[in-house]
Amino acid sequence: VNVQPGTPTSFFVPDLNKFINAFGIDCNCINQFSDYRLVTDGRNANRVSERDLSGFFQVDFNTYLLGRPFRGNIGVRVANTDVAATGSVGGAGNGVIGVVVTANNNYTDVLPSTNLVWTFSPDFLIRFAASKVIARPQLSSLTPGTTAFPTGLPANGSAPAITVGNPALKPFRADNFDLSFERYFGKNGLISVAFFLKNLANFPQQTAGEV
Numbered sequence: 001v002n003v004q005p006g007t008p009t010s011f012f013v014p015d016l017n018k019f020i021n022a023f024g025i026d027c028n029c030i031n032q033f034s035d036y037r038l039v040t041d042g043r044n045a046n047r048v049s050e051r052d053l054s055g056f057f058q059v060d061f062n063t064y065l066l067g068r069p070f071r072g073n074i075g076v077r078v079a080n081t082d083v084a085a086t087g088s089v090g091g092a093g094n095g096v097i098g099v100v101v102t103a104n105n106n107y108t109d110v111l112p113s114t115n116l117v118w119t120f121s122p123d124f125l126i127r128f129a130a131s132k133v134i135a136r137p138q139l140s141s142l143t144p145g146t147t148a149f150p151t152g153l154p155a156n157g158s159a160p161a162i163t164v165g166n167p168a169l170k171p172f173r174a175d176n177f178d179l180s181f182e183r184y185f186g187k188n189g190l191i192s193v194a195f196f197l198k199n200l201a202n203f204p205q206q207t208a209g210e211v
Helices: 016-023
Strands: 047-065 068-089 099-121 124-135 146-150 160-164 172-185 189-202
Touching: 068 146
Parallel strands: none
Antiparallel strands: 047 068, 068 099, 099 124, 124 172, 146 160, 172 189
């Protein structure tokens, strides 16, 4: 078959039997690789579970303001987050499990929001929105375990690089405000000017240091 130059015509295929022998993936067991007691590499002996429970209340309205149509909604959401994490500190290869660390974290956020639209004229709208929002940390950032690998040859005296998560991380939190002025014309025309303000109250970050 003639193909364009640069088109891949071959690819690597792993030896499935060797893969099975190395990792035991045909064990027909459940969660083997998330159980710190059964993992092949103790440095990966980490497990995080998160339970999110929330409820909300919202009121919609459609009325008049200064004789012009005025609509929108106002509501609040309450979100509870419960984190349970287990990790291995100082684990190694060949199934060597380090010190098993467990940690729990629980927090509740009250998240109000409102969306307002005032029809100043049939073809001119003013919109306003305000809300308090959260974004939970990634599960990989919540593990209390450590992973380590060398940064150079021992002869050079280099120390290993160690990564560790933090189950006590708070979520990303922000207060959002949006205001827009929209002028509609023709069948599909729109001219809009929008302003926004976002106040970040919490911003989890990954930091690096020497030990």
